Amino acid sequence: MDKPLTKNIDLARGPLDLAGYERAGGYQALRKALGSMSPQDVQQAVSDSNLRGRGGAGFPTGKKWSFVPMGPQAPRPKYLCVNADEMEPGAFKDRLLMENDPHLLLEGVILSAYAIEAQVAYIFLRKEYVLSARRLEQALGEAGQAGLVGKNILGGGFDLEIHLHTSAGRYICGEETGLLNSLEGKRANPRFKPPHPQVSGLWGKPTIINNVETLCCVPGIIANGAEWFGKLSRTADGGTKLYGVSGRVNRPGCWEMPMGSTIGEILDRAGGMKQGYRLRGLIPGGASTEFLTDQHTDAVMDFEGLGKYGSRMGTGTMVILDDRTCVVGMCHNLMKFFARESCGWCTPCRDGLPWVRDLLWALETGQGQAGDLDLLEMHTQQLGPGLTYCALAPGAMEPLIGALRHFRGDFQRHIDQKGCPWRR
């Protein structure tokens, strides 16, 4: 099968430089677009491809772009922001792309900026991704010298500045409006929507925020067509997907597979469970997705397939719950993360998450009481969608909802036995 995201990746060799990337067919899609396609043509190809956002929410990329005001009357400058703030616990896919094929991301950025007629792009990269920063800077330097970035790109009359912005921590920067505030040099509190960033984003100008993996899909779509991209997938969502597995498996890692691969197939790539460990469950796509169980290995990993089990694909990088790990402890770890990373802007998240964390810790340490599971259930409602500015708290509740649904007996045992059966 074609692997448009990872075909150039050879971990032992390191990333291709500009010459190598071009020899492998790189920047052909950009030449094609600037030579023979209008921005609307590029948008149409991406819409037709059924590319959906790889940051976790799965919003159709072409549709997102379609809300940007176009033409000479549109406010300017327009901005494209690359969400390279990968910090979802369990996610380690964008790092792979940025460290090992930085030119693929840059080509995706230039094409996508062309599609929305943006003049400036910011790559918003988390500070800890030091190697990604170095390799992107290197690639940006090469691209600038070759006339692929800057004024009058490839003589086609399109101008684009690309800046690498390295951040300074905080998970909330990955929330798209928090990211915009952070880029403006403010605290990364999310903004109320509407207005949506497509209309009023960075400094009030039309702005698109796309995930790294999403943008890396764009060169292939433009080079080979929407139909080709659709056929890479087994389902209605186009393309391939970077799936990952971490936890007690034989070969944890991240692989490009057809969109719509099953959980079982992905686990097979990971070599199955380590000897002495049994699969009990998993969070399928990062910390903000609902637990599934060992009964769900036939479930299809795409943006719709997990919905019927009450979960969702998220980032597509799963974390395994094995039989020697306590699900309550795992939930406590997740809530500790979310409570710490809450920006504190709105009350349900700021006050609710520490309460949930403390309830789970009480269960873990034998202080749990009869009504605690009801209290946890109550929080899953009161921190749910629509009651907070952004998706952090509702996302935090997803694994807890799944854990209470599938592993309620484990929670009850903590109360009945006055402590954690796994910690004894």
Added chain:
Amino acid sequence: MLNETEKEEVARELERYPTRQAACIEALKIVQKRHGYVSDEHLAELAGLLGMTEDELDGVATFYSLIFRRPVGRHVILLCDSVSCYVMGYEDIYRHLRGGLGIEFGQTTADGRFTLLPAPCLGCCDRAPAMMIDDDLQLDLTGPKVDQILAQYQ
């Protein structure tokens, strides 16, 4: 006071954004690179350069977990305590670090060598448990491996 190099670096950042304030996070990091943290004096000087009040800039500086407003050790350890590292036993690594260094999260060793901080997922879950020391990623941690790694940072 900012030295000439730092001033030039801040000036370069200012060119990349349409407002002065937008360069503030990069500017704070430029100061921190040389001094390890951002002192009140540096904060005031930067605020002037960026057209912000000191309180505004401090509000930003204190929001971000990797901007330090207090002195830190010569090396900063960021130990990932997120879910994959939890499953793979980061708590044992934390216990080991606590025992070896005599400090908890948020503290600095008496000799000023290390500051230990928790970090959200470092994005290398396939090689958990993981930590960073300064700019270096350290993977597949075990107790003995941690001891060997720490010895490289004096």
